[in-house]
Amino acid sequence: MSMINKPWLLTKFIGIYCADLFYSACKIAWDVATIRDHSSPGIVKVPLEKxxxxxxxxxxxxxxxxxxxxxxxxxxxxxxxxxxxxxxxTPDEAIATIKTLESRILELLR
Structure with missing residues (x-):
């Protein structure tokens, strides 16, 4: 099934991704605008599906x-x-976040 045949999934994906973008942007803005440093940076190895x-x-x-x-x-x-x-x-939460995005992309494209 092509992506054109999945308008509901495409609309849902765009809506969820835009909400995530807005949340991330607000979190970054809050960290920049406040005196206290709220960030806890790290690099995580995320396994990917084929x-x-x-x-x-x-x-x-x-x-x-x-x-x-x-x-x-x-x-x-x-x-x-x-x-x-x-x-x-935690690394597990970070991996889960990316795996959720990955599954949404694969659901949309396959």
Missing amino acids: QSDPEVTLLANLITFSPGTMVVDLAPDKSFALVHFMFID
Whole structure:
């Protein structure tokens, strides 16, 4: 099924991603505007499902577009990505965040 046949999923994905962008931007703005440093940065190795090049590219770009996160490196075999987080409580939570985005992308594109 092509993406054109999934207008509801596309609309839902865009809405959720925009809400996440807004939340991330507000979190960054709060950290910058306040005196106290709220950030807890870190780099996490996030395992990836077997994906095509366009799927991995879309995932990496959406991670990097989101304020406070950035893909630092990608394994040559696309088995994992190193992702820098500005706000990280535990590595498991960070991985879960990226895996949720990954599953939404794969649901939309497959």
